[in-house]
Amino acid sequence: MTTRRVIPLRWPAVVAVAVVGIVGLVAFTWPFFVTGDFARDHGNDAPWLFALLLALLAVVCLAEVTAGRLDAKTIAVLGVAAAAGGALRLLSAGTAGLEPMFFVVIVAGCVLGPGVGFVSGALAVTVGALLTGGVGPWLPFQMICAGGIGLGAGLLPVRAGGRSERWVVAAYALVTGLAYGVFMNLWFWPFLGTGAPTGMGFVPGAPLAENLGHYGLFYLTTSLGWDLPRGVLNAGLVLLAGPALLRVFRRGARRAAFGVPVVFDPADDKHLQGAGGAR
């Protein structure tokens, strides 16, 4: 496969993505393992702190992944992926966050590699937020989540054009549609505190199993109704349009001729000049 890995991930970028991934995981799951004192003292500030921190880290991560290696064609293709994601976000604003945009991000990551997947996921969310005027503390969390989904799509072990590809990618879309909801609820769940319904709230300092159980109930009652349709919608879109869309992206990538080094051969140059002079 020559079209994969349009943005090669060098080791600093890999380390940056890994660290940001760990920090992101902590930013989402901190309620489960902090001490009761910390949660009582900082339960209100922590989501804001993590929003700021993740915004900074997401930007640093984007800078590291793209550091000086984006040519005009990559930017244009990233722009298309971001635009498609953003446009789908605009359309889905009326459907209570069913977010069909993941479908584009997943396909882009699948064809163009984990680097492009990460950047286009983060940018698609950003473009959608900018278009709908929905910039807020949730944006960094969404950027990390969507970027992770695109990155994971790029790492899927499938053979390009194989028969199994469609099913693997569709299953991935279903799973990530659900996982996205699980994580995105977590950033505001500790906020609710005692305000959450009985037996579903965050109890500072309670054992892990109890909080996990509470969160599980909270997820089942409030969020699953949105997440399951989202996962099914994305998986359905991948099944129906996936192969065609994969071909469109591959064709676009091939026409953009990523990875073909441009060499100016002085001999050729001379030849051209000579030809010009002779005419």
Added chain:
Amino acid sequence: MAQARARLQHPAAWWLWGLGLATAASRTTNPAVLLLVIGVCVVVVDERRDPATPNPLPAFLVIGAVVVAFRLVMTAVLGNGIAGDTVVVTLPRIPLPDWAANVRLGGSVTLEALLYAAYDALRLAAILACLGAANALASPRRLLRYLPATLYDVGTAVVVGLTFAPQLLTDAREVRAARTLRGRDGRGLRETARLTVPVLETAFERSLGLAASMESRGYGRAVRSSDGSRRTATGLALAGLVGVLAGLYGLLDASAGGLLGLPVLLLGAVLAGASLLVGASRDGRSGHRRERWAWTETVTVAAGAVPAAVLVVASVQGWDGVVPSQRAELPALPLLAVVAVLVAAIPAWVTPHPREAAP
């Protein structure tokens, strides 16, 4: 007061104002103060919003109202952690199986629980209103030009995306119209899936055309900054990230010493932030129509910082009425906090008018 000539204020000023007011709202659950915050947002947006972009504030207000209503319904049906004596109404209680013994479905609804849920949801609605106001007063895409030059490529991709997204919608509408003319009804998942191929084909076509034109104008230079500065930037970024990770660990794990956590975390964040600037130091770029920072911008930021500072102090010192008690009574009104929130409305009158449509 003599008005300056019409111009758009610096977007950063409005965003700092909005974040200040949001910080203030996040520190209180007094319903009067929170409603006042929402009112200030509405007034300022009404006076000074950017007329070139659609107004997102109503959408934010609607979401806030939905949040309040949803929380009230959930509290009434499922209860919350607040015990109270004033029973408003008693719903039939539905027995649940053992594994869900902690969950309450139905039962008596107390006024205390409802009030607590309403105040808490109102706080979220007020924060949403502040963010909506910031979005309405200064379109966040105007902030894009303040991205550090390290992210110039990414910023360009976002701008390309922002330009193409409406065109994609137009394309989709056209393709759909064409399919309708051929006798398809253009609805349903399958039809939507069919739509994506021609639409994205067109988009790729257009983007490759754009890439060609960008390259022919000298955009795609492979090397822009020296290797040394980039290596420094990468080193700083990695050191900063490791610092952030270590700081977080110190902060969250009490046995490692919480004091060590925050400074290390801040140091890491500063290093990571510095990496963005170092990588950019070699890039000189001229700007088109740079925005000015005049005294009105300073006033705007200060007007947002005052309520933030007052309410942070108020919540730390535990003033009367900032966090109302969980009893069924009217909460006390912290007068100084009210005055501080009113200060945030000043930019509605002292800042220059945004450019206006012809009257």
